[in-house]
Amino acid sequence: MERKKLIREESALEIYLKEIGKYPLLTREEEKYYVIRMKNGDKSAKDKLIKSNLRFVVHIAKYYQNRNLSLLDLISEGNIGLMRAADKFEIAKNCHFVSYAVWWIRQKILRVIGTDRMIHLSKNKFDKLRKINKLYEESSLPNGAIPDIKNIAEYLGFETDIVKELIQFSYGPSSLDKICGDEEADPPINFVKDYDLRPEELAINNSLKRDINDLLNKVLLKKREKEVLEYRFGLNGKPELTLEEVGNIYNLTRERIRQIEGKAINRLRKTKNKEKIAAYLD
Incomplete structure (x- = not known):
């Protein structure tokens, strides 16, 4: 059947x-x-x-x-x-x-x-998911630690596998890559990226990229924040780089670049034109 x-x-x-x-x-x-x-x-x-x-x-x-x-x-x-x-x-x-x-x-x-x-989630797991989501959305944990899978699990006293399972359940595979710190994971702007794009789909993706590029040039960001986003998303003629590659340019750690990127994205979320970029930053 x-x-x-x-x-x-x-x-x-x-x-x-x-x-x-x-x-x-x-x-x-x-x-x-x-x-x-x-x-x-x-x-x-x-x-x-x-x-x-x-x-x-x-x-x-x-x-x-x-x-x-x-x-x-x-x-x-x-x-x-x-x-x-x-x-x-x-x-x-x-x-x-x-x-x-x-x-x-x-x-x-x-x-x-x-x-x-x-509908398919037990009450026990649903309660755990609420706690995990609350921490995952923060820039740091109450104890000052980075909100990655390991630290969230330790802070809440949950098993690492449970945290990983619930994050993937809630956000999907791409968010699991992001919270795991996979530096090769696609940045938010490429959330519809597909290596087998047909010409018309590629044209759509390029137009989206142009729009966020135009907006980035109008939003007031600190010089380094703007440059980090340009490298991470491949904007304004810059190559699309991993966290580690951007860190090498500025002689900063991968984690420090992640923090700068996060702060810049938060600034973009607060712009009055945020509807133009909301899809890329969620």
């Missing part, structure tokens, strides 16, 4: 992907044109804007695939987020529509994932 269900889902997904592949991406000028028409009440313009970005929803949904929810379920939620973004978007935001929409897409997908996961 499960196998038949899986085959049906794969067949439906194949048909859907083939269908949305017919909709071309819009240029920046075309996008502005359709947004203006949409705001003037043209429903066909809104439909055009949404359809041209459906493949991007698929790309994000693939990143959040898990054992409990099908890819089609995630795509469906992401599409709701895309439609919500179309309702909220304004040309005055001065960014690509997809850069704005990505936050709404992720919000809907993460919400349905979170609801599904909490």
Whole structure:
């Protein structure tokens, strides 16, 4: 029965992907044109804007695939987020529509994932997860230690494997890489990175990168904070480097670079234009 269900889902997904592949991406000028028409009440313009970005929803949904929810379920939620973004978007935001929409897409997908996961979590583990999450979101533990897996486990008196399991359960594999301190893990800006990107997906990813690059040049950061972000994310012509590689440039430890990066990201989160970058920093 499960196998038949899986085959049906794969067949439906194949048909859907083939269908949305017919909709071309819009240029920046075309996008502005359709947004203006949409705001003037043209429903066909809104439909055009949404359809041209459906493949991007698929790309994000693939990143959040898990054992409990099908890819089609995630795509469906992401599409709701895309439609919500179309309702909220304004040309005055001065960014690509997809850069704005990505936050709404992720919000809907993460919400349905979170609801599904909490249903399958025992009360004991749920209580532990709340304590772990609270510490994980802090820049340091109450005892001054770095909030990595080992230190969180020691502080709470939990087994390391339990902490690792619950972090992955809550945040997904990418956040496990980040909290483990994997210097080769993709930085936040590449959360939809895929080494098999098709040309149209690569164009979307590049436009996102340009938008965050533009904003970084407008936000008031300390010189070193700005440079560290540029190296970590590969912005303003700088190569994308690991924590250790950036540390070698400034003769600082890997951990010190991580702290500078964290402080800079917190500054970006507080900017009035944070909706342009929220998707990359969450």
